[in-house]
Amino acid sequence: xxxxxxxxxxxxxxxxxxxxxxxxxxxxxxxxxxxxxxxxxxxxxxxxxxxxxxxxxxxxxxxxxxxxxxxxxxxxxxxxxxxxxxxxxxxxxxxxxxxxxxxxxxxxxxxxxxxxxxxxxxxxxxxxxxxxxxxxxxxxxxxxxxxxxxxxxxxxxxxxxxxxxxxxxxxxxxxxxxxxxxxxxxxxxxxxxxxxxxxxxxxxxxxxxxxxxxxxxxxxxxxxxxxxxxxxxxxxxxxxxxxxxxxxxxxxxxxxxxxxxxxxxxxxxxxxxxxxxxxxxxxxxxxxxxxxxxxxxxxxxxxxxxxxxx
DNA sequence: GTGATAACCTGGGTGC
DNA sequence: TGCACCCAGGTTATCA
Numbered sequence: 001x002x003x004x005x006x007x008x009x010x011x012x013x014x015x016x017x018x019x020x021x022x023x024x025x026x027x028x029x030x031x032x033x034x035x036x037x038x039x040x041x042x043x044x045x046x047x048x049x050x051x052x053x054x055x056x057x058x059x060x061x062x063x064x065x066x067x068x069x070x071x072x073x074x075x076x077x078x079x080x081x082x083x084x085x086x087x088x089x090x091x092x093x094x095x096x097x098x099x100x101x102x103x104x105x106x107x108x109x110x111x112x113x114x115x116x117x118x119x120x121x122x123x124x125x126x127x128x129x130x131x132x133x134x135x136x137x138x139x140x141x142x143x144x145x146x147x148x149x150x151x152x153x154x155x156x157x158x159x160x161x162x163x164x165x166x167x168x169x170x171x172x173x174x175x176x177x178x179x180x181x182x183x184x185x186x187x188x189x190x191x192x193x194x195x196x197x198x199x200x201x202x203x204x205x206x207x208x209x210x211x212x213x214x215x216x217x218x219x220x221x222x223x224x225x226x227x228x229x230x231x232x233x234x235x236x237x238x239x240x241x242x243x244x245x246x247x248x249x250x251x252x253x254x255x256x257x258x259x260x261x262x263x264x265x266x267x268x269x270x271x272x273x274x275x276x277x278x279x280x281x282x283x284x285x286x287x288x289x290x291x292x293x294x295x296x297x298x299x300x301x302x303x304x305x306x307x308x309x310x
Numbered sequence: 311g312t313g314a315t316a317a318c319c320t321g322g323g324t325g326c
Numbered sequence: 327t328g329c330a331c332c333c334a335g336g337t338t339a340t341c342a
Contacts, residue, residue, distance in 0.1 A: 007335080038318095065336080083335050084320085102320095135319045137336070156337090180313060189337080197335065286315070287335070 008081040010161065010194030011237030013065050016087060020067075021060040023089065023127060027109040028056045029071070030126075036104040038136055048142050051075060056113070064157045064193030068149070075142070076149045082137030088130045104138065105131040157193035161230050166192075168224035175215035175223075182218060183211035184285035186230070195230060199237060201265040201290050203229040210296040211284045217299070236261060264290040 008016070029052050034045035055071035062068060069077040081087075088100060099106070107130070112123035131138065143149045158174070159166045174191050175182075186192055186200040195203070204211050206229035209222055218226065240261060263273050268281035272292035282289050 009336095080336080082337075134321065135335090137319065139337095178312080184313080187336085285313095288333090 007083060007196070007198065008065060008085065008242075009196035009199055009237070010062075010065060010234055011199070011240075012242035013062055013067060013081065013194075014238050015242045017060055017062045017067060020087065020089070024057050024060055024069075024109060024129075026056065026112040026123075027127065028113075029053055029107060030110045031106075031108040033106040034104070034140075035106070036133075036136060039104050039131075039133075039138060039140055040142075041139070043142055048077075048140065051142055051144075052077060057109070063153050064160070064189055065196070066153075066157075074145050076144075076146075078141040078143055078149070078152060079131075080139050080141075082133070082135070082139070084135045085131065085133040085138035088132060090128045090130075099130060100132055102132045102134045103130050104133045104136070105140070107131070157189055158191040160193055161195060161234055166227060166231070168220065168227040171227055172218070172220060172223040175218065178215040180215055181212045181284050182209060182215045182226075183287070183289060185215035187285060187287070192230070194234070197287050197289075198262070198265050199230070199233045202233040202263055205229075205264045205290075205292060205296060206232060208295050210293070210298050211282075211289050211291055213299045264292060266290065 032049040032053055034040050034049055037045055039045075040048040052071060052075065055073060055075060057069060058072055059070040060067065061070060063078075065080060067079040067081070069079065071077070107128065109127040109129065111126060141152065143152050159170065171192075175185055178185060183200050183204060186195050186203065187197065201211070203226060207222065207225040209218065209226055264279050267279045268290060270279050271277065272279055272295060275292065275294045277292050277294035279290055279292050282291065
């Protein structure tokens, strides 16, 4: 059994999607067992499984940190791994019959029907997938029709950082008048989809912007630098097949390696890779935050909103 | 409308 | 060794 787990932000979810899509697209979901009713809330487990069983998986996509399973008949499943969710798969239909700890959902997929697969023998075999989630934060949301899918994401997610529309000017307009710290702005999925705690720290360091700076007070040049830094950090994460903090392994049994490239995240007390100053840890927006206050100058105290964060 | 905070949840680490 | 406590964090709900 191979694991697909990590602290999933956009690069980790994209890594999972890229590896899983060729394995599941074209297969039919024969059986779905939801063992934890929290996962499918507000629907009861059998309501969700009844809607999906027997349908062919047409596409496995991604939006922000969501995996989007699109089934025949314009039926979709928006899956979020939250913090500790993971997907494990076992070729051959799962002959071991032994579930790993914290199993929440079991999926049985039939043979693929597409004829152009490079490994036709593998495609003919059934596949068993297991969703595990120790902290039980992960969710699966049933969406009937493309309009429901679009409405679901329109209410929750903002710009995709790797899309063309992700520009410094667009970000500047979104943040106009905001007094909340820029880090809280980056973590707000309704503004920017897919950036989590790790990549927010890394991007702010690359752009030399202090995480406490009020979002509405970044200059045009800072927005431009931050836009580039977000894209660079995310792309580096994707290239490294995600970050491994606990036990991430991809389907080839290879760990993601982006944690080796962290510039500041989880490096409190270590020297800054740019100036040699000490990296410090603070709390911003309730999240552990790592910063070099030499490279990322702390904003001057001005106004009540700024004071409340200092 | 905006921002802050609590709650959800459990494994792992720390201190006694 | 065993116990209690705290921390981690993505999202949502609630409150000011």
